[in-house]
Amino acid sequence: MNAPIISVRGLEARYGDSSILRDIDLDIRPHEVSVILGSSGCGKTTLLKNILRLEQPFAGSVKYWGEELTDMHEIRYQEVLKRFxxxxxxxxxxxxxxVxxxxxxxxxxxxxxxxRVIDRLVREKLHLVRLDGAIYHLPSELSGGMKKRAALARAIVLDPEILFCDEPTSGLDPLTALALDELLLDLKSKLDMTIVVVTHELASIQRLADRIFFIDNGALIFSGTPAEAQKAGLDTIDHFFEAGRFD
Amino acid sequence: MAGIRFDKGTLYLEGDFTLKELDNAASEIPRIFRRNKVATVDPGGISKLDSAGAALWEEILLLAEHTEGTTVLPARPEIQAVIEQFRSRQDKQTEPPVEQGWLEQIGAAALRGWQSGRIAIQLAADIFYWAFVGVFRRGGQRKGSLSQQCVFLGLDALPIVALLSFVIGFIIALQAGVQMKAYSAGIFLADVMSFALIREFSPLFTAIILAGRSGSAITAEIATMKVSEEIDALRMMALDPVRYVVVPKFHAVSLMMPILVAFSILAAELGSLLIAVGYLELDLGVYLQRSLMVLEPSELLVTFAKSVVFAWLIVIIAAHQGFQVQGGAEGVGRATTRSVVASILAIIVADAIFSLVYL
Known part of the structure; x- marks a missing residue:
């Protein structure tokens, strides 16, 4: 098995006295789409912010290729961020x-x-996200889906090693969400990226996930492939998938 | 309509116990309990009940509990089902947080003040560091941001600074002129105005106008960027938000503040001149000569140095309040208000210190 690109051990997050995440262990493998999922308010976005050091974990470690991120020197951290x-x-x-x-x-x-090269790269990335026509628009002139695509173009403009997406399809209609998911898969194959997606959208999970991490009430209760999740026999996961089924 | 009937110790509840029909019943029932000995409550006549009716029913049960010897008869099953549905929800209610005592509130406020002050000092150090480094290294800032900020924070503020300074100069000269004319000392208006405007009024008024106009705009911009995750996005692009957002503003106000103060002095002097020539009938040449006579290069140096310090205070406080914002649109509004109030306070305190040091 590949060495993890991001390795989280014993991560704990708190807001004041209330515990948001407890004892989270997970490995993000290179060239995979890892989906962090769970119901609203379970701590998915907090986990992402702690991994990215937008919030400082209360306890635990986050390693990038074996290098500790949580107490990394700012100058080194800035270098690492250029790969995210x-x-x-x-x-x-x-x-x-x-845009x-x-x-x-x-x-x-x-x-x-x-x-000239910057100009070419910007246009290339905008073409990749199918947003060529909106190049000189202000964000306020774009629809929700277009904003997400423009933000995606910005996120991939330096050809990052890992792409982190926080609820990429939330608030989008199913067709736009499908288009965005396909775009992410396209990027994964074309740019050979590792992608981490935080979501609770079942359709997106089914389309994207190579590996899922299920958070419930601040704890990681399952990690594995989507097929393994279906067979895990965990009530919370079964209910989650059952509730989102549309026959 | 909800009906209440009290007959021979029994309180009969009848009709629709719904939000629209409850007004009278809600006030009448406690009164019946206060004035009479209620032996039995009979809800058998309730034909319809909603959440408001269920809430009133809970109140009736409470009243019955506190009245000795009151028996409550069961409601019809379909009505009881509705009551149970809402009762189960009420059972799950969480208690509101316990309010802190005054001593704890003072302690919490002091702790918040200390933390906020510490963050403000760190931010000020960051701003000064990047402002100094930024003079030599242009990286980490957007091209054209300095000129853009100079236009927004300086040039665009010029008309309002000039207009208000002119009016203030006019008013002060008029008030002083009236008194001076009474003692035939009108000629000294030039000295008084020149000294007062340059030493105190122009830098102070310009700073207060800038705090209201530009300080609030800086706070609102940074706070909105924080709320909409733009600050986080800058961090994730390996850009320092202080360097990228605040430093161009810091450089811009440092450059533009002395220019604004110079224009403020000129506009206020013009207002004063109108009074001197028009009301006190002083000779224009003599007035200008006396005005320039009191001017010393060191006075101007202190004035411009003071104005730059005021500008720094405005940017540091505005940025601090912007970065500290919590919540959504309401938080942005609160931060903006705090920024303007704190800036004006800081400017006046700094001015007092300058006045004491350079008496």
């Missing part, structure tokens, strides 16, 4: 800048590429 792409739940595009500038920022700030 993050798609936020609310897209998080910079509202004052057009083009939003996508060009990482290239302008972290590379010494000429403006």
């Amino acid at each position: 792409g993050v798609l936020f739940q609310g897209s998080a595009l910079l509202n004052s800048l057009p 083009y500038d939003n996508i060009a920022i990482p290239l302008e700030q972290h590379t010494r590429l000429s403006q």
Whole structure:
């Protein structure tokens, strides 16, 4: 089995006195789509934020290729971040800048590429997410699905090693959600990315997941393939899949 | 309609116990319990009941519990089912958080103040560090952001600063002029106004206008970026939000504040000049000569240094409040208000310190 690209051990997260995550152990394997799932409020997004160091874990360790992330020096951490792409739940595009500038920022700030090459790369990535027509639009002029795609273009503009997606299809209609999921699979195959998706959308899980991590009430209750999850015989997981079934 | 009938010690509940029909019953039932000896409550006549009716029924049970010898008869099964449905929900209610005592509240406020102050000092150190480094290394900031901020924070503020300074200069000169004219000391208006405007009023008013106009805008922008995860997105793009968002504003106000103060002095002097020439009938040449006479380069240096310190305070406080925002749109509004109030307070305190040091 491949060595994990991200390895989480004994992770605990708290807000004040209340415990959000307890004793989380998980391994993200390279070139796989790992889906972190669970019901609303179970701590999925908190887990993602703790892995990315947007929030500091109360206890435990998060390693990137065996290197501890939680207490990594800021300069080294900035270097690591350049290998990560993050798609936020609310897209998080910079509202004052057009789509083009939003996508060009990482290239302008972290590379010494000429403006012509940057321009070519931005257009390439926008083409990849099928958003060529909106290049000079402001985020406020885009629909929810278009914002997600623009944010995805920004997240992959530096060809990251890992792409983290927080609820990429939430609030989207089934067709747009399908298109976005297919886009993620397309990116995985074309750019050979490792993808981590946080979601509770069953359709997305079925389409994307190579491996799933099921969080319930702040604890990791299952990790394995979707097929293994169906056979695990855990009531919470069975109810979760049963509730989302549409016959 | 909900009907209540009290007859020979029995309280009869009849009709629809629903939200629309309950007004009278809700106030009448406690009154009956207070004034009479209720031996039996008979809900057998209730034909319909909703959540409001169920809540009133809970109240009736409570009243019956506190009245000695009251028997409550069962309701019809279909009505009892509705009561049970809502009762089971009420049983699961969590208790509201216990309110802190005044001593704990003071302690919590002091702790929050200490933490907030510590974060503000860290932020100020970050801003100064990146502002200094940023002069030599342009990376980590967007191209054109400095000129854009200079236009927004400086040039766009010029008309309002000039207008208000002109009006304030006019008013102060008029009030002072009236008193001075009474003592035939009108000629000293030039000295007074020149000294007061340059030393105190222009830098102070400009800073207060900038705190209200630009400080609030900076806080609102950063707070909105925080709420909409844009700050997190910058972090994840390996960009320092302080360097990327705050430092261009810091550089811009540092450059533009002395220019704004200079324009404020000119506009206020113009307002004062109108009073001097129009009301006190002073000679224009003499007024200008006396105005310039009191000006010393060191005075101007202190004024501009002071104005730059005010500008730094505005940006640091505005950024601090923006980054500290919690909640959604309401949080942004609260942070913006706090930013303006704290900035004005800090400016006045700093001005007092300057006045004491450079008396």
